[in-house]
Amino acid sequence: MPDLLEVSGLTKRFGGLVAVRDMHFTIAPGEILGLIGPNGSGKSTVMKLIMGIERPNAGSVRIDGVEVAGLASHQIARMGVGIVFQHSRPLHRQTVLENIKLALLPDSLLRLFTASHIEDRARAIAARVHLDHVIDRLPGTLPFADLRRLELARAVARNPKVVLVDEPFAGLTSTEVADFSNLIASFRAEGHAVLLVDHNVRGVAALVDQVLAMYLGERIAEGSAEQVMRDEKVRQVYLGGAIQAASRPAPPSGGRTTLLDVENLSVFYGKAQALDGVSLSVGVGECVSVVGLNGAGKTTLFNTISGLVPASGAVKFDGKDLRGRTPAQIARAGIVQCPESRELFGDMSVRENLDLGGQHLSRANSTRQLEWLLDLFPILKSRHGQAARTLSGGEQQMLAIARALMMQPRLLILDEPTLGLAPVILEQLSKALETLRQTTDITVLLGEQNVTFALPHADRVYVLEHARFIWEGTPERFAIEAGAQFL
């Protein structure tokens, strides 16, 4: 069968950086091609070039034999291409149903159809991605996985021949990953051509027919998932080794001094209770991990500690009650949160974002800290002058973590730090956390659902479920007693 998508000689430069160089591949109907590679290797750029969101400097993109390179993205959409973006971008004032209807509408041809036809079709798409039970809700009220489902629904609304899916699994639990895999496999069954990017290597390998690995904008390997994962270069630049924790320093005899003491916190958003009588304590130098599925309340807990969300109950830091303090005062006291939403200054450069983090440090201290962080995340060094909003997904995540570390916090709160990071970067981050713990008395509160990452670092683990802690213990016991739904 002729290929549905044919890419050749595709090249994209951003100033002096060649983000994509001479890329070529084809995808047949009913085929899924997995595109893997380290953060910043050009995967999302390839998708944006195919979709016409970025204009290629050179090269050809053919959809079902028709050249589309250089066309505007709405024209390319009409030729039969749909994209699921790395980050969900729903229209927030519109309900789920309206969002799907709008995705159906832009094509002027569809105006010929009756309103009831569009309504029926939108409902059918919602049902297909399992959004039927939330069809009248606003996106802002949806759990994370449902937002991703909505993004998927909008991408396939007009039944595109070619579906581009950028990191569908990031932030999803293993059950949700299985559900999304089935949906993506169903596109294949219907004869679509699918291009899939994700850092969940197991998820990708189980789903794809072929894999293409990129590094620094170029192809470095291709073949079956198994072949590519075995490739020496792919192992070296992308997969890295397994995550290992250095031997855990024994807790000081006589116990640790408590640094953070959270007592009986409750939070309501309107009528919905997001935290219900939550208590936790973290000792100086300890790494405590809070694991919980999406929507369990982790981010609310961290935001409450940082003073961003009003709550009943008490938060004590270093023996002092934080009640009535502003988020800025809490940050100055030494609690620094690296939020899941990153909160970077998009128009400022990488360097400026980092300098802001270190502004309270002495000149010498901030220079030393900056050097250490740029060694830790070398890609930030090579992107130091670039505006934060143009960084790749993983580069933004690294910048957010680096900026938090720049502040030299006493308590570092990391909310889902592994989101969107390549395996090799997880390994580096993991080593960095160990170095920090061995060379400083930093205390870490780590919110994760990626327990493979969280457990090796944790002294103690709390499991948050439906706004409450349901389990507390050591990482060793976690695997036996509480891990079933996470491992």
Ligand SMILES: Nc1ncnc2c1ncn2[C@@H]1O[C@H](COP(=O)(O)OP(=O)(O)OP(=O)(O)O)[C@@H](O)[C@H]1O
């Ligand atoms: N508008 C832009 N200006 C300058 N550089 C850019 C721009 N857009 C992307 N880049 C750079 O191009 C490179 C490729 O980015 P891309 O988003 O394609 O990476 P990626 O492979 O999707 O990475 P990730 O896995 O982290 O999402 C990155 O280093 C990024 O910083």
Ligand SMILES: [Mg+2]
């Ligand atoms: Mg990307």
